[in-house]
Structures are given as C-alpha cells and as structure tokens.
Amino acid sequence: MLRACTLLLVAAACGGDPAASDAGPGDSQPEDAAVDAAIPSKLVAYVSGGTHIAWYDVDRATGALHPISTVVAVRGPASFLAHRGSTLYAVAESDNRVGAYAVAPATGALTFINDVAAGGTGPTHVSVDATGRHVFVANYSNGTVSVFPVQAGGGLGAAAQTLTPGANAHMIAPDPTNRSVFVPCLGANIVAQYRFEPTTGVLTPSTPASVATASGAGPRHIAFAPDGMFAYVINELDSTMSAFTLDPATGRLTSIQTLSTRAAGATGTNTTAEVVVHPTGKYLYGSNRGDNTVV
Template identity: 35%
Template structure:
C-alpha cells in the first residue's frame, strides 16, 4: 500500500453500488491521477463530512430507517474505524455537516422532513440527538413538493448560523445554534424564500463576500443571496440558469461549490451531465455563466474542490466513475483522470495538514 506524501491528497467517496456499499479511500496526486487505496463497508451511505481536526468522519446511511455513523480516520494506513451510530431522527437522511468548533454534527432528513443536531464527544463518537426540528409547508410541484424535504444543513461563515435549504417548501430555514443547550434555535430573521417551484437543494458560501449560492433543483438554476453578517438574513438578488439555452432535455442540478479564490462557482447538472462554470463579479458577487464541461459520465451527483483550488472532482452516480479535472487560470476545467467507482454519490477532499 502506498504512503501518502505532501504531494498527494486524501479523498473519500460514498459508494452505493450493487456489489456492496462502502466508503472508498482514494489518493489524488499532484498531476490529477486518482487511485483507490482501500474500501470500508457501509450501508447505503449518502453523504459524509470530516471533523475540523481531521481525526473523525461522519456519514449518513439510508439504512435501518436512517442513521448517523461516526468513524475514526486512521492517518497513513487508509483504514476507517467505525465508532458508533445513532438514529438520524428522520427518514432518508441526505446531508451531514460538522460545525467549525467540532462540537456538533447536523443532519438533514429528506423524507423525514427534519433537521437534527448531535453532540460530538471528545473521542469522536456522536451522542443522542440534542435537538430535532420538523419543517412544515409545501410547494407548487405536486410530485416533489407535497411535503417538506430538507436537503442540506450547513453552518455559515463565522459559525453563527446554520442554513437548511428545503426542496419541498421553497424555503431556506435559518437557525442560530445554541452550543451550550445543543439546540437549533430559529434565527430572529425569517427563513429565506426561493422562487416558487425552485426546489432549493444545496447552499455554498463565498469565502470573503457576504453572498451565498443556492441550487434550484426543480428549475435548473443557481440563485445568489446576499447575507447579513449580524442577523444571518438572506436576500435573493439574482438567479441564473445552469443550462445552455439550446438544451431541451430533463435536468436536475445537484451540487454547488465555490472556488477557494472566490472567483468561480461550479454546479453539477444531472441530465445535461455537465459542470456549469460561473465567473463571480468581484464587486457584487453576481454570477456570469462562462461555459460547461462534460463530466464524462452520467448523473454527476456531487462535486468537490481541492483545498488549494487546483482540482475539481465529479462523482458520476450512474456513470460509476470519479473524474478529476484540473482548473486553469480562467476557472475552466480540463479532465485529467478517471477512476471506476460503483455508484458514487458523495465526494469529499480532505484538507492536508
């Protein structure tokens, strides 16, 4: 087994293939080559997040009614040690995040209509849920929006607020976590409202400007929101299609990522099977679509950027592949390598320490 060097980066992928679900441990080299190192069994893992100290990992599994699982990250040997698990406090969990202090993990349950907070113990294990909040409401799409469907819950900059896009209600719930009580308290500001029928799915924050970007899964858009640093309030200020004008097929964008420089935003298109590339206006944070790059596979469910911004990785769920793209000086993508991975649904790049 190879030993990681300073020139390589560790990548973890949730794989839900027919030959056995698992978490795939991958090495990303300086030239963009991706190599599988090992695989740990897991039951239909849907998403993962790494603790800020880099020593533990949290996944949500769509098994046993939905659960949150903690792992120890064993540096150097590539193995993961399963620590413990808890009920996700809902059905079909689809997202997990960890706050910047490493004290709490947050979970979004798509079919359960709930978001939940879980304390993280000193050894990396997760405690019983300290708070569970049930969303309410519907949207105009009778097939996809007949009930709440939280699709993500993500701590914002400075760790003061959590934002939970809800595909079923066209709202982005805003919470002010109480770390002492372990509660997801509603922020004093009202939830942000997306366009009716947009289906907000994921959210990503600009590294320096007070703006964030939200994917509208049901209308193939990415919307820009200004963010009030003090109240946490979001105000919609712009919306851009993720598709070329000539495309007329079915599409459902999935993941959004902001380049570490803040100069570009990337959104994966499932249907068009591409990454939409947007330039960010330095003054306003608004977006201009500058192109598309084929993901060289079907249904790009997730994307991830390397910490230094040199690479973008795309997980093609129905293409059974992970593709590494180099990012050039104009933000455009150049495919460098491809690795066969059964049904990859989430990809996370660890920050080398």
C-alpha cells in the same frame, strides 16, 4: 431516494478541515470535492457507494486515484460523507442512521466508532460545525434536521435537538462565522434560517424563519462566499441558481438574483445537483444532471 455515490477528499497527516461533497438522489457519479489550503504529504479520496466506503491515494501530479482499501458501511449504504479533524461521518439514508469513523492520520484508513439514529427519516446530508463539537443531519423524507453532540474520540451521542424546517430538507450547513445555519427545503421552496450557539449546539429560528425561492424551484444545496457575505442556492427542479446577500450579524438572507444553469437553447429533462464556491470567492460552479454539464 438513495444516493449512488459520494466523493470526499481528505488531507491525511494534516490538521486541516476539508469539505464534503455530494451526489444527490438518483446520481451515478460524484459532483464535487474540496480540500483545505494546507499541502500535506498525503491526500486521500473517500468514495461511498453500495455497502462500502472505499479510499484511494490521490496522485497530486496527475489526479489519478490508486485504490487502498474499503470498509463496510455499517447500517446500510453510506450516502453522504463529512470530515472534521480525525473523524469521518456518514449518513445511511435507507436505515436512518448517522455513523462515525476514525481516520488514521498517516494512512487515512477508516475504523468504525459508532452510529446513532438520524433523528428522522431519509437522512440526506451531514455536516460538522467549525468547532468540531456538533454534527448536523438533514432528513429529507420527513423534513427534519437534527443536531448531535460529538463525544470524546469522535463518536456521536444521541440527537440533542430535532427541528422541522420544511418539506424535503435536503442539506444543512453552517455559514463561515459558525453562528448561522441554513437548510434548503426542496419540497417547501424555502431556505430555513437558524442562529447557532456553538457552545451549547442549540439552533434557534431566525426572524424571519425562512426565505422563499420561486414556486417549484426546489432549493437543494447552499454554498457560501469565503468572506461570509454572500450565499448561493442551487435549485434542483427548475435548473436555476439563486444569489443572496448574507448579513453575518443577523444570519438573514436577502435575494439578489436568480439565473438559469442551462445553456441557451438546451432541451430535454434536467435537474441540478451541487453548488461550489471557488476558494477565491471569484467563481461559482453548479452541476446539471440531464445536460451533464458544469456551469
């Protein structure tokens, strides 16, 4: 299940930490992008697809993209991108690798650093913890997640830990406190819950180890309110969005409600893809593939 395209916006010449965005298996277009609150002199958009990662200058006034250059995605198509500081990370789903690229601060140009085995098969998501010292990868095909140490210069060491949260682990993401990590598992209809120790990079299953979604829901991605008190899971297979409270002290999710992502009377086949929380925390966005809508 290859990802066709991923879009990532990075604030160049700035020390901020923009977030990554994802287009899922079978997608043909990017679904989300986010940048930090800082306003640097240059904004660069990275797009993965095929065998290359391309980057574009973003016109802040119009939103227009102006091509700059491309780099060959080492070890196969890059299917998901994440950025932290001066390094971009990409997973290659077909080759089971995760790679690191240095980002030139002034221009945004990419230079390959290294890549390592993803710790499982079908890597579908990569993220970075708030310290920038640990990289997380979710491996969809064999339902595993791995933690990688970040070396001096941004390169990756071999996987330090690999766990099996559940079938079709689709995403792995730390919460705003950087003390809890969550893994939506599409095939198991659960969201796995872990406590995270930023000093050592070790994940430990929470109690309980997971929270269930509806049977057949297919939890895909998770996003957090800026204050870390709420989490939102978009369910790919039944086109719903689930809201949870999040206890920062324990890292436990508690279900609040689940709503459809589709308009009343919508017909035909649909699956969901991405979920994003507005920086104010007042709005939540989700995308529908099939209906071709954003809610």
